[in-house]
Amino acid sequence: MQIEGKELTKEEKQRLRKEKKQQKKGKEKKDASLPQVSVAETAAPASQLKAERRARQEAERTSKQSKKGDTGQPATTSKPKIPPNELQPGTQNTWSDHPHHMLYLIKQWLSPEIFFFQIPRRLDYGYKVSLFSHLLQYSRKAPLTQQLSIPSAVIHPAIVRLGLQYSQGIVAGSNARSIALLHAFKQVISDYTTPSNEELSRDLVNKLKPYISFLNQCRPLSASMGNAIKYIKKEISNIPSQFKEDDAKKKLLNCIECFIEEKIVLAAKAIAKSSIEKINDGDVILVYGCSSLVNHILCEAFEKGRKFRVIVVDSRPRLEGREALRRLVQKGISCTYVLISAVSYILPEVSKVFLGAHALLANGYVMSRVGTSQIALVAKAFNVPVLVCCETYKFCERVQTDSFVSNELDDPDDLIVTRKGETQLKDWQQVPRLGLLNLVYDVTPPDFVDLVITDLGMIPCTSVPVVLRVKNVDLL
């Protein structure tokens, strides 16, 4: 593609024209940044991405400085593994210094395709089990960004980074993913400038569409992320047209902050407060996998002085329970650790089961990590109460009765294990009739769940549509 690596968008073109009119002084004729950028294009995609980011950052910086004081530093996402962008030291040259050259490039490279850029479909990997052939199955070793280079003209670099973090599993867990998404959107909004003939409320929403579809390709969106996106879109479209751009952006950033604060942080505190009443001294509590909310509750209860011990149940291939185990042991809680196949051995000792949820569906089913329904089933058979903890922003209007129709398939290679030097499933792709199934979610029927603890109080599973209705009325 000829337009690979071009960092110009309509907004930048506008900005440059403005600057050209403003700056009448002579500039340095150093073309250092330009060839650097074009050299970087021919290099490997990773460094190309970095160079693009660097160059774009410089442009933003100078443009912001030329207008008014710089307000926003790039917001860091919750778990940045890729180091923050480094600026080229000491250079003052950006494209704004070479308007003639810029204009030439603009005229040459600007084409309609850049505005109708389609996010390419990510390829399926491996043999898919027939019952799940309607779902997508990706390999972790081949993320979307390796298969092609995404011009940062179309996808904001913060979103690219976020997509990579999702697809590699660096950011995992519904709360963490939502918070990361919101931070990335804050970055996008603060970098956004309205084009001259457009309204912010409509254009920004259109800008977000390719980002969302890109993130969806990296990893299917979770219900919490879906709700967060809906909220942001609503807020954006509700911006009155007479707002100045900066005020609008400030308002949006504020809204996002409020959302995170209210729906996630404060909700966790409220849930912890109500759950602590349910934890008595001498309890043996069973938890499954790593739910940030359940860990928070247990740590709070321990700090308040309740005496209990925890049994952490874990399952292959993700083995997320080890992370929960580390956090709880660090706090000083006495823990036991088993795999999910031993749950019917350990359940006679248990007095309560605390489960986290990925989403609560409108027919009362709980969508959560695969294995949750199994634990609830066995707990029911042993007459142990099952409590699900979930914030209200995860309530979803979808209905589902089984775990097949809408689910997520993870990398099937994760199931391969080497024991005693032998890897049984090493060549599973060659064997014609062998399939590996790595499900991510499953749904728990409401008769297995005794109580749902939310920030609105403790409700039975069947009251979820009531909460949804109340929420929708509020939003109107």
Add this chain to the structure above:
Amino acid sequence: MPGPYRETDLTEKVEAFLSDLKRGGSGTGPLRGSAETARETTALLRRITAQVRWSSAGDLMEVIRKEGRRMSAAQPSETTVGNMIRRVLKIIREEYARSRGSSEEADQQESLHKLLTSGGLSEENFRQYFTALKANVIEAINELLTELEGTTDNIAMQALEHIHSNEVIMTIGRSRTVEAFLKDAARKRKFHVIVAECAPFCQGHEMATSLSKDGIETTVITDAAIFAVMSRVNKVIIGTQTVLANGGLRAVNGTHTLALAAKHHSTPLIVCAPMFKLSPQFPNEEDTFHKFVSPHEVLPFTEGEILSKVNVHCPVFDYVPPELITLFISNIGGHAPSYIYRLMSELYHPEDHEL
């Protein structure tokens, strides 16, 4: 003199067998299937019968009981050893009764009628000497061995009566009996098998590769997904380590969850178990027969400092109550779990339940 040589040779063999049992159970020695263990035990008992000096049936039974106790103690979880010993003891009783001329059923069980009428004559001390007894016993043990050889095939022959086409069958872990069962059905029917891998030993992987090489559509799932996929499963077919006297199972861990999920979805649970796995033990408390292996399988030593602060369990077996089981398929046919106690009384004498 041939006598002492044979005896030392015999003790050697017994010691070798005992050490094999001990090592096999801890997972370090060569893993042997139950059928193999049963065969070796029976062969060893035949050798003992042939080589040890005994004069009456009572002596022989004493010797076998003594050896049997040692063998069971070497690996208590390997119940096939104890089962074979009890079978042989029952064979000896039967042969003795036949040699004496009395019918077998009369001496069989204590009934109220017998107690009142005979008044203590049912005391049998097996002290009479019969010349043909040794030969008869050895012949009967040979028959037992032939029966053991054919168990897997007998069970596999019944496969076509239980599997229809386009079925989805679920199984867990690795059972040679179930493998033979499914492969036999696959010759004539097309169906789909879902194997739960059964962590941490992940024996389901071997089962899946073996089945798919024979042309059966196989899918491997994790243990956590058992309930999630159960709604599409038509039958659950499993093997077991032991069948207990009340019709319950002692099977590989994860089987209880599988059975509960099957019950919830009203899916029939079929257990393929040969008769030598039937044990006269009753489950008294859930934990009296649990066996654990090194927790290293669950939480490896690479996890570091948290290891010292955490309890880790790795149980090997699960108890499945008989209410969750639909059918037992054994080499003598299919039975309901409520019939197991009757089969047990045919195989073992009540006085041999305690070795």
